Amino acid sequence: MTNESEAAYGRIQESLARGWNTWDTRSVLTQVLLPDALGLSFGLKEYYRGTSLRTTQI
Structure with a gap:
């Protein structure tokens, strides 16, 4: 990789690692x-049965 492409890659990584998202791989219900x-x-x-869903995976 050239220095220019490494710098571009670093900028992309920094921009992607910002904001709200489902970064928690254990559950898509965690933001x-x-x-x-x-x-x-x-x-x-579910109030009828009293059960709850706390984690989901895709």
């Missing part, structure tokens, strides 16, 4: 804010 490392976990609850 993570990078680079602040803030995570919000969402869940679904």
Whole structure:
């Protein structure tokens, strides 16, 4: 790789590692804010049976 392509790759990596996304690979119901490392976990609850869904994977 040339220095120019390495610099472009670094800029792309920095831009991708910002904002809200499903960065947590254990559940798509968790939204993570990078680079602040803030995570919000969402869940679904079925009131009839009382069960809940806390993690989902694709």
